[in-house]
Amino acid sequence: MSNSKKTILVPTDFTEVAGYALQHAVRVSSVVHEGVTLLHIVENPSSLSEAKEKIEAIAVETNKKYGIAPKTIVREGNIFVDIAKVADELNASMVIMGSHRIKSESTLNDSIALKVIKSSKIPFITIQEPPINKRYDEVVFPIDFTAENVEKHGWISYFCDYYVSRFHLIKPNITDPKLLAKIDMNMASARRFLDEKGARYYVYIAEGKKPYAEEVLDFAANIRADLIVIMTSKASDDSTYVVEPHEQYIISNASYIPVMSINPH
Numbered sequence: 358m359s360n361s362k363k364t365i366l367v368p369t370d371f372t373e374v375a376g377y378a379l380q381h382a383v384r385v386s387s388v389v390h391e392g393v394t395l396l397h398i399v400e401n402p403s404s405l406s407e408a409k410e411k412i413e414a415i416a417v418e419t420n421k422k423y424g425i426a427p428k429t430i431v432r433e434g435n436i437f438v439d440i441a442k443v444a445d446e447l448n449a450s451m452v453i454m455g456s457h458r459i460k461s462e463s464t465l466n467d468s469i470a471l472k473v474i475k476s477s478k479i480p481f482i483t484i485q486e487p488p489i490n491k492r493y494d495e496v497v498f499p500i501d502f503t504a505e506n507v508e509k510h511g512w513i514s515y516f517c518d519y520y521v522s523r524f525h526l527i528k529p530n531i532t533d534p535k536l537l538a539k540i541d542m543n544m545a546s547a548r549r550f551l552d553e554k555g556a557r558y559y560v561y562i563a564e565g566k567k568p569y570a571e572e573v574l575d576f577a578a579n580i581r582a583d584l585i586v587i588m589t590s591k592a593s594d595d596s597t598y599v600v601e602p603h604e605q606y607i608i609s610n611a612s613y614i615p616v617m618s619i620n621p622h
């Protein structure tokens with residue numbers, strides 16, 4: 358993950374929240390020393406020229422303001438397919454994308470961010486507000502019972518190497534012995550990985566008074582977390598990924614806390 362050729366991809370639709378995503382990318386770039394690439398997808402080729410002018414203007418302004426000159430890409434296509442394709446082509450380390458808060462469960466299916474995440478092999482960080490902190494020092498890792506949960510442990514190395522992060526492992530308050538055994542296995546794996554890295558971490562059990570996703574967000578807000586890391590699951594056809602309801606809730610309601618969504622390999 359220290360490959361200097363990697364880049365941080367920032368899809369933009371020229372909205373305010375897309376500008377927030379660029380601000381986050383600039384801050385990450387200054388720590389991990391990776392470039393930033395701005396991407397805009399147009400559905401109609403007649404929009405290409407105007408889009409190129411807009412995206413180049415943003416790149417120039419970003420360079421003036423932050424001393425970082427993003428590369429720019431404007432491509433005709435479908436955002437639900439081509440953002441993931443471009444991320445893969447560029448060997449991007451991550452995609453940082455603005456995401457509007459979902460006001461009700463009835464609008465979850467309309468979330469562009471959720472649809473894009475389901476198609477990407479590259480980790481996504483979704484944000485809804487401008488960055489508060491420059492660093493990802495307080496990282497919340499919800500621990501669940503899925504086998505895929507273990508895959509996000511590899512990112513522990515990333516945060517340890519660049520941020521000297523403190524990790525907060527929080528598991529659901531459940532009594533089902535089979536699920537609990539799987540959760541405990543995932544927790545043991547995470548702790549073992551953290552111990553090997555010499556990382557600081559803390560273990561918590563959710564109170565169980567609210568749905569798990571709500572308790573994760575409450576906890577993250579209380580400790581002023583800089584990032585929440587979640588793991589999706591592979592769909593039955595192995596071609597896309599499933600964002601479970603509790604993960605959808607976290608992504609859509611995290612407010613000022615960025616959420617990293619990692620799709621399993």
